[in-house]
Amino acid sequence: MITILCVEDEDDIRNLLVEEISEAGFTTLEASNGKQALELIIGKWPDIVVCDITMPEMNGHQLFAEVQMNHEQLANIPFIFLTALSDKDNMVTALKAGAADYLTKPVDFDLLMAKIQGCVARLESDRKLGRAF
Amino acid sequence: MSNVYEARENDSREDATGLLHATIDNFPGGICVLDNDLTMLVTNRKFYELLDLSEDMFPAGSNLEGVFRYNAHRGEYGPGDPEEKVRERLSHVRRFEEHRFDREVGTGLVIEMRSAPKPGGGSVLTYLDVTINRRAEQALLRHKETLEELVSLRTEEIERQAEELRRLLDQERHINELQRQFVTMTSHEFRTPLAIIDGAAQRLQRRRHAVTSEFVEEKAGLIRGAVSRMVDLMESFLSAGRIEHGNMTYEFRPCSLREVIERCVARQQSIAATHRFHLELNNLPPVVVADTVAMEQVFSNLISNAVKYAPVSPDIYITGYSDAGSACVTVADTGVGIDADDLPKMFQRYFRARSSTGIAGTGIGLNLVKQIVEAHKGNISLESRKARGSTFTVTLPITNPMLTAAECGEAKAG
Numbered sequence: 001m002i003t004i005l006c007v008e009d010e011d012d013i014r015n016l017l018v019e020e021i022s023e024a025g026f027t028t029l030e031a032s033n034g035k036q037a038l039e040l041i042i043g044k045w046p047d048i049v050v051c052d053i054t055m056p057e058m059n060g061h062q063l064f065a066e067v068q069m070n071h072e073q074l075a076n077i078p079f080i081f082l083t084a085l086s087d088k089d090n091m092v093t094a095l096k097a098g099a100a101d102y103l104t105k106p107v108d109f110d111l112l113m114a115k116i117q118g119c120v121a122r123l124e125s126d127r128k129l130g131r132a133f
Numbered sequence: 134m135s136n137v138y139e140a141r142e143n144d145s146r147e148d149a150t151g152l153l154h155a156t157i158d159n160f161p162g163g164i165c166v167l168d169n170d171l172t173m174l175v176t177n178r179k180f181y182e183l184l185d186l187s188e189d190m191f192p193a194g195s196n197l198e199g200v201f202r203y204n205a206h207r208g209e210y211g212p213g214d215p216e217e218k219v220r221e222r223l224s225h226v227r228r229f230e231e232h233r234f235d236r237e238v239g240t241g242l243v244i245e246m247r248s249a250p251k252p253g254g255g256s257v258l259t260y261l262d263v264t265i266n267r268r269a270e271q272a273l274l275r276h277k278e279t280l281e282e283l284v285s286l287r288t289e290e291i292e293r294q295a296e297e298l299r300r301l302l303d304q305e306r307h308i309n310e311l312q313r314q315f316v317t318m319t320s321h322e323f324r325t326p327l328a329i330i331d332g333a334a335q336r337l338q339r340r341r342h343a344v345t346s347e348f349v350e351e352k353a354g355l356i357r358g359a360v361s362r363m364v365d366l367m368e369s370f371l372s373a374g375r376i377e378h379g380n381m382t383y384e385f386r387p388c389s390l391r392e393v394i395e396r397c398v399a400r401q402q403s404i405a406a407t408h409r410f411h412l413e414l415n416n417l418p419p420v421v422v423a424d425t426v427a428m429e430q431v432f433s434n435l436i437s438n439a440v441k442y443a444p445v446s447p448d449i450y451i452t453g454y455s456d457a458g459s460a461c462v463t464v465a466d467t468g469v470g471i472d473a474d475d476l477p478k479m480f481q482r483y484f485r486a487r488s489s490t491g492i493a494g495t496g497i498g499l500n501l502v503k504q505i506v507e508a509h510k511g512n513i514s515l516e517s518r519k520a521r522g523s524t525f526t527v528t529l530p531i532t533n534p535m536l537t538a539a540e541c542g543e544a545k546a547g
Contacts, residue, residue, distance in 0.1 A: 009444070010325060011406075012355050016332035020339070033444065034491075054321060056444040056469070059491040084324035084493075087317050105324045106331035109339070 002120055005029040005046035007037040007063070008082075009055040013105070017050060017082075020109050021116070034058025034066075041067060041074055048100075048119050050112075053083040053090060061090075064097055078119040082107055163244075163260030166251065171197040171226065174255070183260045185240050198223060209239055229256045235263065243267040311483035311496070318485075318495045322366055325493065326359035333359075358404065365433065372430060373482070373497045376504045383424035383508060390432075390460055390529075391417050393425060394451060397433040405440045408447045417453035421460045421531050427505045434498040435464040435525050441492055443468025443522065459511070459528045467522035471515075479515055488519060502527075 004026045008014035011032070018028045029046055031037035035057045041049065053060035060081055068075050078100035083090065086104045094102050101115050157164055163180030165173050173193055181188045184200070191200050201222045205215035210222070226248070233247045245263040248256050333352040340348060375381040391414045398410045439449045443466040450465040471479065475486040480503040483496040506513045510530050517523035 010329070012329045012358070013325070013332060016329070016336060016355070019336060020332075023339075054491060054493050056491045084321040084328065085317065086320055086324065105328035107328065109332070109335045 001027050002048065002123070003027040003029060003044065003046045004116065005031060005037060005040055005044075005049045005051075007031045007034070007049060007051040007055070007060065009033055009052060013052075017112075020113070021050070024113055024116075026116070034060065034063035037063055038066060041077065042071065045074065046077065047123055048116060049077055049079045050082050050116070051079050053081060053085050053094070061093055061097070064094070064099065068098065078123070080112075080115050080119065082112065162262075163258075165197070165258040165260075167197060167226070167255045167258065168251075169229070169254035171223070171255075173197055173200075180260060183238070183242065183244055183262060185238060197226065207239065226256070229254070235267065308483075314485070315483045315495055315497075318493060319370075321493050322495055323363065326362040326366075329359035330356050361400075362404075368430065369434070369495075369497060369501055372427075372505075373501050376501065381504075381508070383427055385422050385424060387420040388423040388425045388428055389420055390414075390423075390428065390453060390462060391419075393428045394432050394436075394453070394462065397429060397436045398451065400433065401436050401440055408440050408443075408449055410436075411448060411450045412452075414451070414453040416455060417462070418455050418460050418531050421529050423509050423529060424505075427509075431502050431505050431527065432462070432464075434502050435527070438498060438525075439464050439466035439468070439523075441494065442466060442489065444492070446522065455531070456528070458532075459530055461526060461528045463524055463526045465522065465524040470519040470521045470523055471517040472519050476515065476517060480513070 004021050006014055006017045006021065006028055008017060008030075009032045014030055014032065018030055022028045029040050029044055031040055033055045037049070037051070038058065040046065051060045051063065058066070060083065064079050064081075067077065067079075079094075079098075080101045080103065081094045081099050082103045082105065084105040085091075091102045100119055103112060103115065157175060157177045158179075160177060160179065163183045164175065164177045165180050166175040168174055173191070173195055176188075176191075176193045178188075180186075181191075184204075186200065186203070190203070198219065201219045202215070204210060205218040205222075210218040229248075229250045231247075231249050233245065235243055235245050237243050241264075242262055243264045243266075245261045247259045247261075249259075250256050333355040337344065337349065337352050372381065394412070394414060398412065401408070402410060436449070436451070443449070446467040448467060451462065452465075453460065453462045455461070469488045469492070471486045471488055475484075475488070478484045479486065480499050482500040484500075485494060485496045503513050506527055506529065511528050513528075514526045515523060516526075
């Protein structure tokens with residue numbers, strides 16, 4: 001069973017995402033800021049993180065950097081950023097840091113689900129080859 | 134080394150003396166030849182003229198000491214004991230050394246005085262009128278000083294201008310940066326409710342074969358909430374634009390702040406279910422004279438800010454009271470607070486405090502609030518501590534002094 005963590009401070013958006021993702025057959029976890037998300041990543045090892053950027057406490061860039069730098073065994077978890085920040089600077093920052101993808105709001109759910117399926121396919125092939133986890 | 138044409142054999146001694154006198158008298162400077170006891174052996178007309186002396190008093194053959202004493206007593210050598218001055222001069226001239234100096238004499242002329250040792254003892258003193266040269270030098274010097282002063286003034290002025298330019302450039306850069314952030318955040322602010330609307334619509338489409346009326350109701354509610362959020366956002370932009378161009382109009386009518394605040398709180402409560410609003414509005418005056426729509430903008434901004442900047446501190450306190458003819462409302466949160474050095478800039482347009490990092494916002498809300506409150510002849514103040522929360526206090530006159538005869542109607546804000 002694939003577990004997907006949804007990190008989003010806007011309750012309405014997070015609820016819609018969770019509804020869509022869980023209806024597609026995934027287990028979901030929810031966090032409304034980077035700090036909560038970090039605890040869940042460390043405690044529950046989700047397979048994929050769908051992550052907002054503009055959030056109080058700890059933003060998406062900071063969360064991703066924290067996982068990359070201080071949690072080596074979790075650094076392979078794919079991050080799909082889903083944000084209302086559509087400027088190039090933020091996109092470049094996230095992709096350079098190693099994000100799996102960068103989607104802007106409003107997002108087409110078909111596109112989001114395709115990205116998630118793509119990550120799942122890669123995870124499964126990695127697992128078959130014994131490369132991750 | 135002087136050149137003298139050898140006198141012919143038949144020239145008489147008188148002729149030679151006459152030639153010498155003619156030469157000396159026609160020399161354009163003063164001449165005084167001294168022997169070693171300072172007797173003036175030879176003097177010329179110019180000598181008496183330049184030093185303003187009478188030839189009768191000091192004819193050739195008299196002693197220079199007499200000239201010194203005469204000059205000392207008439208003040209030529211400046212203040213002080215004249216005999217002392219005479220002694221100084223005598224000891225100086227008796228050295229019979231080569232020297233040169235300038236002196237301004239009593240007549241105002243500047244005389245260059247030279248002394249050269251004479252073969253066989255004594256010396257030859259020459260006097261030249263250098264008044265014009267010295268005056269020209271002094272004028273040049275003064276001119277140079279004036280020029281230098283001018284240059285230094287201009288340099289200072291240019292440096293001041295450069296400093297001013299640097300300051301303006303910094304300011305311009307700062308404004309550009311604020312505007313860049315504003316554009317980014319504005320796009321963010323519109324995309325967020327759009328994402329809710331689009332997400333809810335997509336969910337409705339995906340479930341189209343199995344939707345319940347509750348599901349439709351819930352998604353429609355999300356859409357309507359997001360739409361009203363976008364309308365609020367647009368209203369803020371429009372109001373900010375109107376204020377900036379000086380054509381914001383207010384309808385001053387009796388307005389119940391209590392009702393305004395309760396409406397704003399109800400709207401916020403529906404968006405931020407986890408926050409608790411503690412209202413204490415019983416001591417508010419029943420009505421103030423104000424524009425109700427503008428008041429809704431003021432309090433919806435302050436209340437939504439309180440929620441937004443206190444994401445994990447759910448208690449918001451809103452207290453109203455009367456004070457000296459004014460209605461006062463405080464909106465207090467226990468959220469992220471504001472750094473002390475950001476406080477003075479909080480009401481500047483586009484400014485966002487450092488502690489707002491990670492929290493969406495455009496930086497126009499508080500500026501709009503302040504402008505509206507001031508257009509109502511009220512004021513707004515702010516107390517805040519980083520990580521402790523912020524308290525905004527709005528004070529509004531109960532009867533608006535801008536309105537005299539007509540209690541109701543429109544007033545234009547400048």
